[in-house]
Amino acid sequence: AQKVTQAQTEISVVEKEDVTLDCVYETRDTTYYLFWYKQPPSGELVFLIRRNSFDEQNEISGRYSWNFQKSTSSFNFTITASQVVDSAVYFCALSEAVGSSNTGKLIFGQGTTLQVKP
């Protein structure tokens, strides 16, 4: 069965600290996609990144970076020099595949609540 685990329920840091949010996934598929979403207090999920299973290159976007390691089934997210505006719930998700096709359904982790204090 496919599963996503975000073991960190809540993280609290002081502004300008670096913080890493962990994501571990389980799947038997060879082709899959991983995602990170941000949910600010307004409630809407904001897409951050999509990564396919064949691309293990790390990605950096401004203060955000992602480390994808198939060997450990992890897709961790690091925020460098955190800011108060980064305070939100962050979700890691895995796309569900049925054979070689994909339903578009997402399997979400339980989310990590990040609080950045000034």
Add this chain to the structure above:
Amino acid sequence: DGGITQSPKYLFRKEGQNVTLSCEQNLNHDAMYWYRQDPGQGLRLIYYSQIVNDFQKGDIAEGYSVSREKKESFPLTVTSAQKNPTAFYLCASSPGSWTEAFFGQGTRLTVV
């Protein structure tokens, strides 16, 4: 502006009443989804539709119903059979498989 519109943002209903949550998208996406979010939990899939006039049950479809008569619209009805309907409901759409989903702002349903 293109996007997904959910209405209303807050909804209160008495126990035993059916209620319909609206979801409209103007992104021309084929696929649409309904997720439920409970406090401290991730999102769970209720129903999804990959094409007009067709939809499939997700992981927690009991007590819910949907329709997909138009590409732009995917309303969700929470029926009286849903034992614990109070939750935050999120609608999403995507252009197809293997792509990211775009989410609406959600509807917070409270049943009293």
